[in-house]
Amino acid sequence: MSVTSATPVSTPSLPTVPLRELAPWAVLFGLLAALVVFFVSADQGAISIPSGTAIHEWVHDGRHLLGYPCH
Amino acid sequence: MTARVFLVRGLLAGLLAGLATFFVAHAVGEPSVAAAIALEGSHSEDGHNHGHSPADGHSHAEDGTVVSRHDQRTWGLLTGTVAVGTALGGVVALVAAAVAGRMRRLTLGQSTALVSAIGFVSFALVPFLKYPSTPPAVGNADTIGSRTGAYFAFLLVSVVVAVAVTVLAVRLAPRIGTYGAVVGGALAYVALMVVAGRLFPTVNEIGDFPADTLWYFRRASLIILATMWAAIGVVLTGLLLRLQSRERVVIARRELAASL
Numbered sequence: 001m002s003v004t005s006a007t008p009v010s011t012p013s014l015p016t017v018p019l020r021e022l023a024p025w026a027v028l029f030g031l032l033a034a035l036v037v038f039f040v041s042a043d044q045g046a047i048s049i050p051s052g053t054a055i056h057e058w059v060h061d062g063r064h065l066l067g068y069p070c071h
Numbered sequence: 072m073t074a075r076v077f078l079v080r081g082l083l084a085g086l087l088a089g090l091a092t093f094f095v096a097h098a099v100g101e102p103s104v105a106a107a108i109a110l111e112g113s114h115s116e117d118g119h120n121h122g123h124s125p126a127d128g129h130s131h132a133e134d135g136t137v138v139s140r141h142d143q144r145t146w147g148l149l150t151g152t153v154a155v156g157t158a159l160g161g162v163v164a165l166v167a168a169a170v171a172g173r174m175r176r177l178t179l180g181q182s183t184a185l186v187s188a189i190g191f192v193s194f195a196l197v198p199f200l201k202y203p204s205t206p207p208a209v210g211n212a213d214t215i216g217s218r219t220g221a222y223f224a225f226l227l228v229s230v231v232v233a234v235a236v237t238v239l240a241v242r243l244a245p246r247i248g249t250y251g252a253v254v255g256g257a258l259a260y261v262a263l264m265v266v267a268g269r270l271f272p273t274v275n276e277i278g279d280f281p282a283d284t285l286w287y288f289r290r291a292s293l294i295i296l297a298t299m300w301a302a303i304g305v306v307l308t309g310l311l312l313r314l315q316s317r318e319r320v321v322i323a324r325r326e327l328a329a330s331l
Contacts, residue, residue: 014171014179015171015172016173017073017169017171019169021073021074022074025074026165029078029161029165030162032158033159033161036154036155036157036158037155037159040151040154041155042219042223045219046216046219052137053136053137054137054138057136057138057143057147058146059154060138060143060147060207061096061143061147061148061151062096062147062148062155063151064100064104065096065104065204066151066152066292066299067199067202067203067204067292068219069205069215069218069219069222070210070215071207071210071212071215
């Protein structure tokens with residue numbers, strides 16, 4: 001009648017991702033993300049690559065509303 | 072779990088966060104942008120156009136732009152929120168992958184949610200407190216270089232300090248306890264950012280811009296940033312938890328099969 005389940009409360013150790021495996025992903029995607037954020041947040045404001053205003057104007061409202069200095 | 076499965080889910084979470092941010096930004100933020108541009112138009116006659124004259128290719132008025140205002144507030148805004156959302160989602164996921172199982176007793180869901188929360192505070196909230204967003208028609212075109220530099224330098228300091236105190240708190244937790252490590256880490260971040268905030272130049276180019284329009288714009292901006300980070304955190308945590316429970320089922324089945 002008394003079926004006790006005395007399983008100790010143990011926290012199962014989580015599988016970790018080896019940092020050696022993670023590093024190339026982090027570097028590649030980190031650079032890509034920085035580039036993307038640059039074009040949305042700062043291009044054709046302080047620095048212009050390429051020159052002109054088309055990119056600035058296209059992402060203009062996003063740049064203002066996401067809190068980046070615009071002009 | 073591999074880096075790939077984290078990144079894929081981060082990109083998906085970021086994409087969805089970008090879409091959600093677009094709808095919020097379009098509904099909450101665009102009225103303030105329109106109000107600011109209308110003010111700019113009415114001010115530009117009295118020599119108060121902050122360098123937004125068509126001469127330097129930077130007018131917000133419909134006739135002086137390459138991209139129409141309609142495109143700017145729809146497809147342009149969507150491009151910006153989705154691009155930034157996807158980039159941030161991927162970065163958050165890779166950071167979540169790096170800390171998963173390495174933050175003491177935090178589960179995968181807890182550590183991922185914590186990374187998103189620290190990301191919001193250090194990447195969005197604290198930079199906003201020092202350099203709040205400004206609507207169109209505010210800001211001197213001559214200082215855009217120094218303002219951009221200061222903003223991103225402060226952002227970098229904030230993120231680096233946040234990462235450093237978090238790593239330190241995790242390291243010190245076994246010795247001083249979780250409570251002490253969390254409170255100490257948070258206090259250290261606040262103290263260092265207050266010092267950094269005092270050292271960085273203050274920007275005030277508001278002039279006589281109406282305070283109510285400015286407040287509505289900044290409130291909208293904060294809501295938009297919170298939407299993006301909340302959506303990234305919630306969706307990514309949910310996706311990773313689902314993946315984890317699926318993997319556990321597979322492992323349990325394998326163990327059962329092995330025991331037969």
